[in-house]
Amino acid sequence: MEFNFPPGLILVLGAIALPFLKGKIQQALIVLLPVMTLVLVWWIPNDYTLVLSFLDYQLSPVNSTPTGRLFASIFCIMTFAGGIYAMGQAKILELTAAYVYAGSAIGVTFCGDLISLFIFWEIMALGSTMVLWAAGSQSAYRASFRYLMIHLLGGVVLMAGIILHVHTTGSTDFTAMQPDNLASILILVGFLVNAGAPPLSAWIADAYPEASPSGMVFLSAFTTKTAVYALLVGFPGATILIYIGLYMVFYGIIYALLENDMRRILAYSIVNQVGFMVCAIGIGTELALNGAAAHAFAHIIYKALLLMSAGSVLMMTGKRKCTDLGGLFQSMPQTAINGIIGALAISSFPFTSGFVTKSLETAAAASQGMVAVWFLLIAASAGVFLHAGIKFPWFVFFQKDSGQRPPDPPGNMRFSMWGFSFLCIAIGLFPGPLYRLLPYPVEYQPYTASHLVTQFQLLLFAGFAFFVMLPLMKRTLTISLDFDWFYRRFLHIFAKEFTVKTSNTHIRIEHAIHQRIERFIKRLYRHHGPHGILARTWPSGGMVLWVAIMLAGILLTSALL
Amino acid sequence: MISDQDKHWFYRSSSLPKLWMIQVFILVIALVPEFVLHHHPHFQENGVLVDATFGFTAWYGFLSCAAMVIAAKILGIFLKRKDSYYDE
Incomplete structure (x- = not known):
């Protein structure tokens, strides 16, 4: 039997339907989606791998392992209880984001290759940012941006590591590595950012507590534990x-x-x-x-x-x-x-x-x-x-x-x-x-x-x-x-100072250019302006005089000849 | 001001000594098995035997917690800021 559907996608796709439903049907879906996912997690036989070809690479987005199933199962149980806890209190935006977030975390636990792992990893970052954002307060909005920045940074490091790894080994397989070359070190760092490792541990206490009551319940479960899963398999x-x-x-x-x-x-x-x-x-x-x-x-x-x-x-x-x-x-x-x-x-x-x-x-x-x-x-x-x-x-x-x-x-x-x-x-x-x-x-x-x-x-x-x-x-x-002081205060002051300095320079340069243009226009004006030498009105009297002189000249020459 | 009798039992000033007594009683009970139970040291081959001495986890737990509280207190001198620090 072919199992070409990653279990996590049930939650991701089901979540997208949530905002379009109402009342009992919506509530039923909130409860049923994690259950259906859990059933599929256990339906797929152990050691099953689905291999897809994408460009020149082998992807295996459905790869069932005992460790992956263990993490996927607890993620399903967590989503189920979190969904019930959030029901009636959380905004539908938060629930949708939380289900996409949970689904992509489950997606990671079923990845046999680094490329599909990276895709689910990034969906997770976006989903969790939206969960945070859905809290609706100004402080949550700002915290969600700091959160996203850290995770995009981690994601970029991870991506660089994966590209280097695939380039040097020629394999996309996600298997145990040792941090003894640049590629695997970058991958390790990418995983560790999500685990809350030093020096960036501060993002957890900075971001999560700004979420809604139910939002933080979801947030506490997936990002760090997916990182634990990735470290467990990879390092x-x-x-x-x-x-x-x-x-x-x-x-x-x-x-x-x-x-x-x-x-x-x-x-x-x-x-x-x-x-x-x-x-x-x-x-x-x-x-x-x-x-x-x-x-x-x-x-x-x-x-x-x-x-x-x-x-x-x-x-x-x-x-x-x-x-x-x-x-x-x-x-x-x-x-x-x-x-x-x-x-x-x-x-x-x-x-x-x-x-x-x-x-x-x-x-x-x-x-x-x-x-x-x-x-x-x-x-x-x-x-x-x-x-x-x-x-x-x-x-x-x-x-x-x-x-x-x-x-x-x-x-x-x-x-x-x-x-x-x-x-x-x-x-x-x-x-x-x-x-x-x-x-x-x-x-x-x-x-x-x-x-x-x-x-x-x-x-x-x-x-x-x-x-x-x-x-x-x-x-x-x-x-x-x-450590968040560095990006919330130091870099802030630094950026402010930088803005002041650059804007001063900007003003000076602008001023200099302005002056030069002004001088150019003045000069132009002096020569070509209404009082400029080249723009003086030549009086018609003078003209008549010259005509008279020329006429006289012609008369004289004609009389003499 | 609420009179002592209207407060929950837990908050009455007369309960405080009782609460401490209960706690000390529990701690003593926890130490009783030490007289009959012998722990195996985890690192015999490394020559470390301290973890099998009388009430090791009791005093080790107490002292390590005290050390952590004091460490936090000292670090707090340098790290603590008003909670509106980042708000401006």
Whole structure:
């Protein structure tokens, strides 16, 4: 049987129909499109490849692999829950853009070649920019442009890498590479820009929190995790990724600790979590790669859950700063409980999805004898509880009572949250089915007495540190400078200075030209003007005189002759 | 000003010591298994045995978090700006 239809295109094409439909049919399509996509993802047999010839190149836009299917599946589940969460609240522009964005992310996971990967990659950038833009505020509009610039830059680097790669190797296949030549280094950099790697990590916290409540739920899931997928397939075992990952892990923690905006805390936490995955991809053993894939799967669910909880708070209170929030557990108990379940899962509390997935990554570091990496990852695991696991629920739902008593959000939003809470705990209790989907066979047992005890101790004492040091973490009305300062401030000042300087030069040159033209016209005027020597009226009297003189002359000569 | 009795239990000033007590109680419970359970060091062949010592993850978790909070505090001196910084 021929499967010549990339599953992601169901979402992309279906999304385009959304604005033309109304009411129940539109809602049905929002729910059905991700389900249909998921069915096709699993309908296509494993290792199936469709090869198309395009110009001189071989394209394989439908290439089914276990890793790709795992990512495609979680993207479908995410789109489904996100669609329900957004229903009735989000603009249809946002939903359409989000579905195109999700569809192209699924498209990437089914690409067997670099050219079709690049096409889906760029559709993703456009889709996500539109999701951001759809929030409608001036700040979202400006953030969406900064976001697009970063992603177009990443896209150009990726494209340059792909062209060079195809030119030197003659192959378009997307397979494992090592960053040892310019082509693969450029491809790696292109992937890393989307993963939120340094130095450009700031785009995540700059852009995502400007989206609408549902917009950020979608945004958190696809771009960075597609990058994780691409790194997982393209650069397993590239040692540099260990260090990049570790940097991201601690960058996320420190910036989240300094942050006051609840959704920016969660945005920094995305960098932190992706850092764990990038580090595991750098370790590159089967256990580590399984860990990165499983962690990405679990992360999408609990991060979306956290952002659904934060989005509900934003929608019901209109506030996003920790300094304006607090005490909401009294009137938004369901939002609080779901937020806490998400927070426990991201912190890898036993019996949640984080516990059974992230531990694969630390176990991989241990089994490779990477002492420093292991100790840093364990410290970072404690740090996750500190910056996201407690900080988010504490400052939003507890701390001081802000006096606000908004109710829980509408039913569809609560439904999505409960659904994802269920998955967080179900995966935690029964990791078997997820383990079976992983790219390599799993022989790992997360539930040992020692692992349970140490994990409880690590997290509980991290929590203790939080409350002991709470006075040091008093929220302030501040943001923290980051690399985006260079393009939001430095380049801005630079550009302003440049504009002033160039416009001064422009004025001087214009002035000089003006003067020269003026002088030329004056000269012309002097000679040819009404008083110019060449334009003087020759009086007719003079003329008569000359005629008379000539006449006299003729008479005289004729008389003499 | 709302009287203490009208506040949610969580916010009453009388609850604060109880909340701390509950927390300390949980921490003690978490340390109890250390007396019966022996952890295997992850890096025996590297000569690193610290991760199998009594309550390693407890103190390591506490200290690393304290270090991160302090690091953030120090970096904050240089990095923090008013949140209207980019608005002009």
